[in-house]
Structures are given as structure tokens and as C-alpha cells.
Amino acid sequence: MKNKAIYVFLIILIIAGAIVYTVKGLNKELNYSNRQQFEISAASTFDVSKVETIAKEVLSNRNVKVQKVERFNNALEIISTEISEDEKQNIINKVNEEYNETISNENINIISVPETRVKDILMPYILPIIITLTAVLLYFVLVYSKLGLKSVIFKGIAMPVLILLSYYSIIVILRIPFGRITNCIAVALYLLSIGTLAVCFQNKKEELIINIKNEDEKENDE
Amino acid sequence: MKNNKLKLFTEILVILVIVLISFVGIYTQKENRMENQVKEYQYSKDLDGYREVLLEVTKEESNNEDELESSDTASENKENNSENEDNEDNEDNAEDENKEETDSKNNYENYINSKKIIEKRLNLLGAQDYTISQNTENGAIYLQLPEDQETDHLLSNLLQIGKLEIKDSEDTSKVYVNNDNLKNVSTLYNSDTNGTIVYLKFEFNKEGKKTLKELSTGEYKTNPEETKDENEESEENEETNTVEAKAEVDSDESDETENETSSDENKEEKKDTQKKIILSIDENQLITTSFDDPIENGALNLSMNKATTDADSINNTLKSASTISSILKSGTMPLEYEIKQNSYIQTDINNDQLNKIYITLGAIFGISIIILIFKFKTKGIIAVIANIGFLALYLLVIRYTNVVVSLEAIFTGAIIVAINYLIVIDFLKMQENTKLINIFKSQIMKVMPIVLIAIVFSFVKATKLSTCGMFLFWGILVSMIYNYVLTRDMLIGKEVNIDEK
Structure with a gap:
């Protein structure tokens, strides 16, 4: 009864997540969204946090990120969802003031970077997960069929799939930024779900073997 | 009894040495500076x-667009002439619009095809x-x-x-x-x-x-x-x-x-x-x-x-x-x-962010260690030392087997530490009449699905998953060998019969 309630809850969560995804999509991190960026370079070594503060002042109410370009710490890339020419000029002027530089606005172009599709982000994970899930399921069926074939197959498929879909549904519903760490946690959850299933099945099998042994001993005693 | 204590002390010393080498390093003087002789980690693009x-x-494409525009302006000029010409021009405009639509559709298809070809080349190269x-x-x-x-x-x-x-x-x-x-x-x-x-x-x-x-x-x-x-x-x-x-x-x-x-x-x-x-x-x-x-x-x-x-x-x-x-x-x-x-572009995942991940994982590890000590007292402390030794050895193996560290691999490493923790708990919970070989078989069966995943992931092209696979593979191998050589000896010693009988 308890298990059924959990399954029903997870299915409702997944359906809600699907609806929210259809209506609003994912809240992607800046790395995966449509964004605009430009590069500045000078003789000085830039402090990323200082330049990021300047950029956030100018590009208010927007996601802003500053990254180092090349290996000499004298070039930075300023990234945001949208940057106008005036804002770019403003940022350059403030950086010039901060670092006593004379970075010119000419030849600094704002580049528009298209968003990375969810399909392209998730594609490298899908086939390996399907292959591993199939291999693991085969293993469960071969080793734990005595526990009930249907139950083993159902749990073997349902648990990892439901856990992963529920996880992504929570990400979508709560509008948690979908980024690089999102998929890392998904892989960890997948491994945990498979590991937990293996431990549960093995423990059940050992209990079954002990019960069968005890029954045999009782019969022998009788 | 004395021998057992001496053996335990030696094993703890060995673990201490491994921990020092892994977490601190071996420094030698080279050209007026101290250089760490222990190999560095290799990081994936997310971390490096x-x-x-x-x-x-x-811009040849834009030239084509210019030609289309110029043909439009030419056709617009014609409209100022006679009505017959206007009619013809209207037809020309319609044709031009159709042509533009077709061209933009073709352009769209060409863009998509170009991306597909570039992706194919990236994979083949x-x-x-x-x-x-x-x-x-x-x-x-x-x-x-x-x-x-x-x-x-x-x-x-x-x-x-x-x-x-x-x-x-x-x-x-x-x-x-x-x-x-x-x-x-x-x-x-x-x-x-x-x-x-x-x-x-x-x-x-x-x-x-x-x-x-x-x-x-x-x-x-x-x-x-x-x-x-x-x-x-x-x-x-x-x-x-x-x-x-x-x-x-x-x-x-x-x-x-x-x-x-x-x-x-x-x-x-x-x-x-x-x-x-x-x-x-x-x-x-x-x-x-x-x-x-x-x-x-x-x-x-x-x-x-x-x-x-x-x-x-x-x-x-x-x-x-x-x-x-x-x-x-x-x-x-x-x-x-x-x-x-x-x-x-240098990674935007700076040390602060990585430290946050390490601190979170470290906190979970810390809590589990405290539980071990409270539950199993002296044996719990020995188990904690064994766990820390495993982590140190695991990280050394990762360095020397040239496994690339990615974000996914860090989380996978945490799973391996959890698996090792559970193996150690199995030793702690082991009763006197239990045969070690049965515990070993049971642990292998539990870990086998993870081994299968490790093998498949290791052969995947995507670095994110192949690093996970390598982390899993080395983790399970090191864990099994380390626990059955060192941890078993520290926690159980010679009290239990190892035979299969």
C-alpha cells in the first residue's frame, strides 16, 4: 500500500513536471541559454570578481557572468542574456576607470550565442543509460528471478526511470537553473537507484535462502 | 594479542603514509623551489x-541576399511606369517573394544540414x-x-x-x-x-x-x-x-x-x-x-x-x-x-564552487563517520581510519591511471566512497559464525550491477560518462582489494574462518 502511494505520488509529480515543461520550458543556466557576450583585453591583469561587480551594476536584473579568456589573465569575457551597445560602452568605461586603462570600444563586437537545445545536452547520456539499464535488468532477471520475475522486471525498470523523471520534474517545477551540475546529480541518482535495488534484491534473496534452509531443517527434525 | 596490536599499529601507520602522500604530497627541492612529486589530476573541460x-x-550568402534586394528595388522602379508594367511587376514581386521564401527555407535547411555535418565530423575526428x-x-x-x-x-x-x-x-x-x-x-x-x-x-x-x-x-x-x-x-x-x-x-x-x-x-x-x-x-x-x-x-x-x-x-x-x-x-x-x-576560455567553475561541492560531500562523509564511531565504538574508529585510507588510495590511483576528473566523476567518486562505507559496515556487523567467503559473495552480487555500468560507461565516447565509468571501475577494484587485504585484517583479524567449507 505504502509503495503504491509512493508510485502514484511520483507519477503525479512527473505529469506536473511535463505540463510545466510544455508551458514554460526549462530555466537554463546562462551557459545553455541565448546570450550575448563581448571580450575585453588590456595590459593589466583583471580581477574577475571586480569586473563582475561592475558588469552586474550596469546590466541590472539580468544574469551576468564574467570568465577569463586565454591564460594570461588580461582578457575577460562578459556574458549576459542581453547587452546593448550603450551598456557595453558603459562597462568598458568603468573598467577603464577601475584599472586606469584605455580600452577602446571599437573592434569590440557583441556576439550573440544561440541557446543549446535540451536534446543536445541530454543526448550523450540517453543511449548509455538505456544500454546500462538493459544490461542491469538482464542481470537482475538472471540472478533474482526466484523473487518473482514480474516484480524484478517492474522494479528494475520503474525505480531508476521514476527517480530520474521525478528529479527532472522537480527541477522544472521549482525553476531550479538547469546547468552542468544538474546532469551530474542525475547520474549519481541513477547509480544510487541501481545500487539500492541490487542491495534490496540481494538481501531478499539471502532471506529467502535462509527461510528455505530453516524450513528444510524443520522438516528434517520432524 | 601483542602481535595483533603491533600489526594493527603497523597497518594504521601504512594508512597514515598513504593519506599524507595523497592529500599532502611528496615535496623535493628542484631549482630553489619545492616541487610536488605526486602526479597532478587531469581535468575535463568543465573544470579546466x-x-x-x-x-x-x-559573406557570399549576404551577396546573394543583396542581389535579391537589388532585384526588388529594380522591380519597384518598374511599378512607376504603365499599368501593364505594374501588373507584370506585381507578378514579378510575387515571384520574388516566393523565391525569397524558398531561399529562406533552403537556407534554413542548409543551416540545419551544416550543423549535422559538423557534428558528424566532430565525432569522426x-x-x-x-x-x-x-x-x-x-x-x-x-x-x-x-x-x-x-x-x-x-x-x-x-x-x-x-x-x-x-x-x-x-x-x-x-x-x-x-x-x-x-x-x-x-x-x-x-x-x-x-x-x-x-x-x-x-x-x-x-x-x-x-x-x-x-x-x-x-x-x-x-x-x-x-x-x-x-x-x-x-x-x-x-x-x-x-x-x-x-x-x-x-x-x-x-x-x-x-x-x-x-x-x-x-x-x-x-x-x-x-x-x-x-x-x-x-x-x-x-x-x-x-x-x-x-x-x-x-x-x-x-x-x-x-x-x-x-x-x-x-x-x-x-x-x-x-x-x-x-x-x-x-x-x-x-x-x-x-x-x-x-x-x-578558462573554466568558470572556480575553486570556491568546487570547495562548496567538496564541503557538502565532506559533511555527509563526516556525519557517516560520526555514526560509525557512536555505533561501533573502538571498531568504529578503526573503520573510520580504514575509510579515510581507502579514499586516499583511491585518489592516488585516479591520478596515476590518468583518469580525467569531470564534474560527473566527482559525484561518482562520492558513490564509490558510499559503497566502500557499506562494505566496511558489513565487516563490522559480521557475526562470529559467519563465513567471510559468504560476505564476499554477497558484496560481489550487490556491486555487480555497478560493475556492469562501469564497463559500459568506460567505452562511451562522451568524456562525461567515460570518466564516470573509469572512476567506478577503479573505485570498485581498489575497494575490494583494499578492504579484503587491509580493512578485514584490521577489523576481524584471524578470528574468522576464511575457508569455503
Whole structure:
């Protein structure tokens, strides 16, 4: 009864997540969204946090990120969802003031970077997960069929799939930024779900073997 | 009893040494500074840095758009004239609009196809762990590639059009075979006493096979005398001294020289009439030749080098041939792209963010350690030492097996530490009459699905998952060996019967 309630809850969560995804999509991190960026370079070594503060002042109410370009710490890339020419000029002027530089606005172009599709982000994970899930399921069926074939197959498929879909549904519903760490946690959850299933099945099998042994001993005693 | 205590103390010392080496390092003086002799970690692009590349369609496309615009303005001017002309102009406008729609649709399809071809090339050229996105309005493609020794080679070959043509050497508009007839391209090599020759093998489809057969048996077949001349020429190429000697002898005898001159002229005339084909890729001629033998099997072998025994030269030629093969196999680019931006971007995951992840994982580890100590008292403390020793050894193995550390791998490592923790708990909970072999079997069965996942992930191309696979594989191997050699001895000692009976 308890298990059924959990399954029903997870299915409702997944359906809600699907609806929210259809209506609003994912809240992607800046790395995966449509964004605009430009590069500045000078003789000085830039402090990323200082330049990021300047950029956030100018590009208010927007996601802003500053990254180092090349290996000499004298070039930075300023990234945001949208940057106008005036804002770019403003940022350059403030950086010039901060670092006593004379970075010119000419030849600094704002580049528009298209968003990375969810399909392209998730594609490298899908086939390996399907292959591993199939291999693991085969293993469960071969080793734990005595526990009930249907139950083993159902749990073997349902648990990892439901856990992963529920996880992504929570990400979508709560509008948690979908980024690089999102998929890392998904892989960890997948491994945990498979590991937990293996431990549960093995423990059940050992209990079954002990019960069968005890029954045999009782019969022998009788 | 004393021996057991001494043994335990020694084992704890060994663990301490491993922990110090792994977490602190071994420092030696080198040129007035202390250098850590322990190998560094290798990081993936998420943790190290990556090459950011922006590709844009070359401006020939905008020239085409200008032509369309200019044709529109011309048609607009016509509208100011008579009504009949207005009617005609309206039709022209409608046609232009239809043409624009068709062109924009074609452009869209070309953009999508270009992206697909670039992705194919990235996969064939061995790029792993890349991110690609495209602006479907102007076709611009954004790439993030791992920064390594192959990145520049990859970029220099990614945007080749990949147009293969076999055409007439005199009239290059006569193209007999092109990419549509290409079935497969592969790289071969042949070794003999003279050295190794690398070949590009072109295999053509039914139509291409038929065309090649017609060409090789028809007008492009080498004339027999031409063959003789070519053999002489090839001998000349190999033995120039012999040819020079011959020429000196001939020049002494003028009649013979005249005869030879006239025969040379005949030869030249015949050479001129000998039809040849050019095999070119992106207008670069790879070979101009006629066919000595008919080509029945629809395959053409193109040698890429002269026979050599120099290993570096062979490897370079193999690499070039393999690159050409990958470019041709991925298809012809419908549009020409150029690199608009190409910079190395350092990772934005700074030490602070990584430290947050480590602290979170460390906190979970810390809580589990406290639970161990509270539950199992003295044995719990020994178990904690064993766990820390395992973590130190695991990290050392990761460094020395050149496993790349990615974000996914860090989380996978945490799973391995959890698995090890559970194995240690099994030892702690072990009762006196329990056989160790049964516990070992039970643990192997529980861990086997993770081993299966590790094996599959290790062979995946995507670095994110292959690093996970390697982390899992080494983690389970080290855990099993470490726990059954060291931890078992520390926690259980010789009290339990290890036999299978």
C-alpha cells in the first residue's frame, strides 16, 4: 500500500513536471541559454570578481557572468542574456576607470550565442543509460528471478526511470537553473537507484535462502 | 594479542603514509623551489577550460541576399511606369517573394544540414565532450571544445567543404563522379621491404562503379605506348643517373638523336592525346592520371606517400588520410563557414564552487563517520581510519591511471566512497559464525550491477560518462582489494574462518 502511494505520488509529480515543461520550458543556466557576450583585453591583469561587480551594476536584473579568456589573465569575457551597445560602452568605461586603462570600444563586437537545445545536452547520456539499464535488468532477471520475475522486471525498470523523471520534474517545477551540475546529480541518482535495488534484491534473496534452509531443517527434525 | 596490536599499529601507520602522500604530497627541492612529486589530476573541460569557437556563414550568402534586394528595388522602379508594367511587376514581386521564401527555407535547411555535418565530423575526428548550438536565423554555430593537442587540427579541418570530383583534366566542367557516388572512404596501409605506403581507398556505389568502369576502359584508358613511356618515366624517377647517362650516349649520334627527337615528338603528340582524369577534393588536385587497368570493383586506391620506414612520417600520413576520410564520409557542406571567434576560455567553475561541492560531500562523509564511531565504538574508529585510507588510495590511483576528473566523476567518486562505507559496515556487523567467503559473495552480487555500468560507461565516447565509468571501475577494484587485504585484517583479524567449507 505504502509503495503504491509512493508510485502514484511520483507519477503525479512527473505529469506536473511535463505540463510545466510544455508551458514554460526549462530555466537554463546562462551557459545553455541565448546570450550575448563581448571580450575585453588590456595590459593589466583583471580581477574577475571586480569586473563582475561592475558588469552586474550596469546590466541590472539580468544574469551576468564574467570568465577569463586565454591564460594570461588580461582578457575577460562578459556574458549576459542581453547587452546593448550603450551598456557595453558603459562597462568598458568603468573598467577603464577601475584599472586606469584605455580600452577602446571599437573592434569590440557583441556576439550573440544561440541557446543549446535540451536534446543536445541530454543526448550523450540517453543511449548509455538505456544500454546500462538493459544490461542491469538482464542481470537482475538472471540472478533474482526466484523473487518473482514480474516484480524484478517492474522494479528494475520503474525505480531508476521514476527517480530520474521525478528529479527532472522537480527541477522544472521549482525553476531550479538547469546547468552542468544538474546532469551530474542525475547520474549519481541513477547509480544510487541501481545500487539500492541490487542491495534490496540481494538481501531478499539471502532471506529467502535462509527461510528455505530453516524450513528444510524443520522438516528434517520432524 | 601483542602481535595483533603491533600489526594493527603497523597497518594504521601504512594508512597514515598513504593519506599524507595523497592529500599532502611528496615535496623535493628542484631549482630553489619545492616541487610536488605526486602526479597532478587531469581535468575535463568543465573544470579546466575549453576552446570557444563561433562559426558564421561566409559573406557570399549576404551577396546573394543583396542581389535579391537589388532585384526588388529594380522591380519597384518598374511599378512607376504603365499599368501593364505594374501588373507584370506585381507578378514579378510575387515571384520574388516566393523565391525569397524558398531561399529562406533552403537556407534554413542548409543551416540545419551544416550543423549535422559538423557534428558528424566532430565525432569522426574524435572530438569528445563538445557542446554545439546554432542560431537558425543566420546559421551561426557556437562550439565549445576541450582544449588539447588536437583542437587546432580539428578546427582546421572542420569547415572543409568536402567536395570530391573525378573530372576531365582538360575540360574540368565534365565531372564524372562526385560525392553522390561515394559509398565509403577508408585508410589502408601496405608494408613491404621498401617501407610502408598509406592509401586512401575510395569505394563507389553502383552508379559510380559503372562510371569508373566506363572511364577506365574507354577514352581514359592508358595507351600502351604511353604505358611504356610512363614506365620509362617511372624508371627515370627512380634512377635519374641511368637516364642521364643514356642522354649523353644519344647526343653523340646525331642521326639517332634526330630519330629519337622525332620519336620523342611522336611520343609527345601521343601524350597530348592521352586523356586523363583529375581526382580533386575541394578543387585541390590529388592526382591526374589515366587508367592502366580497368576498374571493375568500383574502388580506387590513392597512395598518400612514397614507401618509407620513418615511423613519424607514416603516422602523420595516416593521420592526414584519416582526416580526409572523415571529412568525405561526413558529407559535403552546403554552405561555407568561417571562424569568427576562436578563444580559450578558462573554466568558470572556480575553486570556491568546487570547495562548496567538496564541503557538502565532506559533511555527509563526516556525519557517516560520526555514526560509525557512536555505533561501533573502538571498531568504529578503526573503520573510520580504514575509510579515510581507502579514499586516499583511491585518489592516488585516479591520478596515476590518468583518469580525467569531470564534474560527473566527482559525484561518482562520492558513490564509490558510499559503497566502500557499506562494505566496511558489513565487516563490522559480521557475526562470529559467519563465513567471510559468504560476505564476499554477497558484496560481489550487490556491486555487480555497478560493475556492469562501469564497463559500459568506460567505452562511451562522451568524456562525461567515460570518466564516470573509469572512476567506478577503479573505485570498485581498489575497494575490494583494499578492504579484503587491509580493512578485514584490521577489523576481524584471524578470528574468522576464511575457508569455503
